[in-house]
Amino acid sequence: MGLRFTLAITGASGSGFGVATLKRLSANPSVERVALLLSPTGKRCLFDETGLTPKDLAALPKVSLRDERDLGADISSGSYRHDGMAIVPCSAGALGRIAAGVSESLVSRAADVCLKERRPLVLCLRETPLNRIHLENMLRVHDAGAVVMPIMPGFYSGPESMDDLFDTFATRVLDQLGLREDDSRRWKGGPV
């Protein structure tokens, strides 16, 4: 049986990182299905920053869209078999709702389910600067089992374009989901 993942895009800048992560998941041969969901502000940021709509993303192989108001969707239940979730980018608002256990939307409910079922949950927070509430919320979700992976791309691979930067970061997100892909941009050591 192939692997199933959930990818959420919430209302923070950096939706290109979410698109790159979705493309990587979609192209990975071990992946059978990707459930995609976007918050209302996530849709707006996606369009503003990339010109893409959720429908465009749902046209990728293996990707199917969920309505984020639908708390009866498959990923809302712990009994639905899947292998982890990433929120890329994750707004400070989404982080706060997850940290507080408020499951009023499918994004926060699906994340809550990952924590209670001990499945990988990767939160790619995008906000700067950070206030005390953000910092405390990051610690709360970390202690509950999430991986807090702020959008802080690495530059040592010498990215030549924004897409390169997005894609390198996406590979790191897949690492955290247990999908360790071959990637020539991984650090191999160097002269001291």
Ligand SMILES: Cc1cc2nc3c(=O)[nH]c(=O)nc-3n(C[C@H](O)[C@H](O)[C@H](O)COP(=O)(O)O)c2cc1C
């Ligand atoms: C254009 C735009 C850009 C935003 N960028 C960010 C951001 O980078 N980080 C953040 O935490 N919130 C950002 N926000 C605010 C969030 O979208 C807002 O707090 C929202 O309630 C988050 O809800 P969501 O997680 O359901 O999308 C932005 C809002 C807009 C309209």
